Amino acid sequence: MGQLVDGVWQDTWYDTKSNGGRFKRSESAFRNWVTADGSAGPTGKAGFTAGRDRYHLYVSLACPWAHRTLLMRQLKGLEQMISVSVVHPLMLENGWTFATDFPAATGDTLYQHDFLYQLYLHADADYSGRVTVPVLWDKQQQTIVSNESADIIRMLNSAFDAVGARAGDYYPVALRAEIDELNGWIYDTVNNGVYKSGFATSQAAYDEAVEALFRSLNRLEQILGQHRWLTGDRLTEADLRLWTTLVRFDPVYATHFKCDRHRIGDYLNLNGFLRDIWQMPGIAGTVNLQHIRHHYYCSHKTINPSGVISIGPAFDWDEPHGRDERFS
Numbered sequence: 001m002g003q004l005v006d007g008v009w010q011d012t013w014y015d016t017k018s019n020g021g022r023f024k025r026s027e028s029a030f031r032n033w034v035t036a037d038g039s040a041g042p043t044g045k046a047g048f049t050a051g052r053d054r055y056h057l058y059v060s061l062a063c064p065w066a067h068r069t070l071l072m073r074q075l076k077g078l079e080q081m082i083s084v085s086v087v088h089p090l091m092l093e094n095g096w097t098f099a100t101d102f103p104a105a106t107g108d109t110l111y112q113h114d115f116l117y118q119l120y121l122h123a124d125a126d127y128s129g130r131v132t133v134p135v136l137w138d139k140q141q142q143t144i145v146s147n148e149s150a151d152i153i154r155m156l157n158s159a160f161d162a163v164g165a166r167a168g169d170y171y172p173v174a175l176r177a178e179i180d181e182l183n184g185w186i187y188d189t190v191n192n193g194v195y196k197s198g199f200a201t202s203q204a205a206y207d208e209a210v211e212a213l214f215r216s217l218n219r220l221e222q223i224l225g226q227h228r229w230l231t232g233d234r235l236t237e238a239d240l241r242l243w244t245t246l247v248r249f250d251p252v253y254a255t256h257f258k259c260d261r262h263r264i265g266d267y268l269n270l271n272g273f274l275r276d277i278w279q280m281p282g283i284a285g286t287v288n289l290q291h292i293r294h295h296y297y298c299s300h301k302t303i304n305p306s307g308v309i310s311i312g313p314a315f316d317w318d319e320p321h322g323r324d325e326r327f328s
């Protein structure tokens with residue numbers, strides 16, 4: 001765990017002291033966009049035209065942000081077009097590594113780097129900042145297009161349509177305002193809220209985060225009691241972004257991050273929603289609970305020094321959810 005400072009790796013844990021014990025996530029540094037015609041996107045520079053076999057994703061199977069990109073790659077049928085390297089689940093003094101002594105950890109299949117920070121240096125030899133997954137890499141220009149999952153899923157959603165992506169729009173124009181509004185509070189209190197609870201180093205910071213988290217879960221439980229998906233009858237990126245946190249909740253966040261007022265299994269609608277997406281074709285195959293549980297319990301020495309992995313509650317996500325009939 002660390003970061004790059006002027007191109008040099010430094011092993012440091014998150015600074016919460018300057019913030020009253022609060023965990024503050026940094027902004028992503030690479031914000032270019034792949035577009036259908038290579039024009040610049042909402043941020044960054046032009047020159048990243050969508051194409052088959054030009055782009056590569058670096059992911060961790062443990063990470064909820066990287067998981068978003070795997071879900072979108074799957075839904076849009078981009079598996080043959082965008083290749084993937086999977087880091088090792090343990091993230092310790094060297095940050096994410098390309099060690100391969102764990103099932104499904106592929107190593108760096110493009111350059112055989114040992115550490116993810118070497119890929120960042122490959123893109124920018126003087127880079128300063130965190131070294132995070134996911135990374136969308138351009139094999140042609142040999143650089144990072146983006147390391148922001150929220151942007152990457154929007155590129156995958158639409159930029160590759162003309163080169164053979166599967167039909168489907170998960171950020172439709174008519175729902176954008178509603179999706180953006182949902183994403184805003186779900187990101188702050190749920191996706192990032194579990195981290196804010198888990199990494200808090202003061203009681204006040206923890207209380208603030210965990211209470212906001214469960215308030216939002218109650219609100220989501222209400223919304224998902226009214227319709228099948230967050231915005232109504234259509235699956236959107238807002239659902240996918242929520243789902244990667246829900247799928248990690250009972251196996252990890254409830255205990256490891258002290259998010260233990262309720263489990264997702266205790267909520268009728270959230271649990272149904274979790275199973276609804278889990279049971280869609282190809283989706284369960286993007287979830288690797290071994291990576292998820294090993295990563296969190298064994299990488300965060302400040303909150304679980306022994307690295308012992310808890311047994312976790314039992315659940316059965318294959319159980320029928322009935323949401324399709326209920327909301328037809």
Ligand SMILES: N[C@@H](CCC(=O)N[C@@H](CS)C(=O)NCC(=O)O)C(=O)O
Binds near residue numbers: 095
């Ligand atoms: N805003 C980024 C956040 C990505 C992120 O924080 N990823 C975590 C893994 S779950 C990471 O790589 N952390 C390493 C670090 O912070 O040093 C995104 O959504 O893409």
